[in-house]
Amino acid sequence: MPSDRISFTDVEHSKRRRVSRREQFVDTMGATIPWSRWVGLIEPFTYSGHRGRKP
Secondary structure (H helix, E strand, C coil): CCCCCCCHHHHHHHHHCCCCEEEEEEEHHHHHCCHHHHHHHHHHHHHCCCCCCCC
16 A cells, blocks of 8 residues: 555644634634724724825
8 A cells, every 4th residue: 555645634634733822812802802893992093094284
């Protein structure tokens, strides 16, 4: 039996990768905070390029 054949187990494990702490944190925050409401609170105070003198 040739050793260059790939089994189903090899394919499954090759697609797995370790999830970093940063990715875990972002996923947790995404599930916890309602981002649309949060952005709605901050949006009036962010620079949109329409305030003040024209450059």
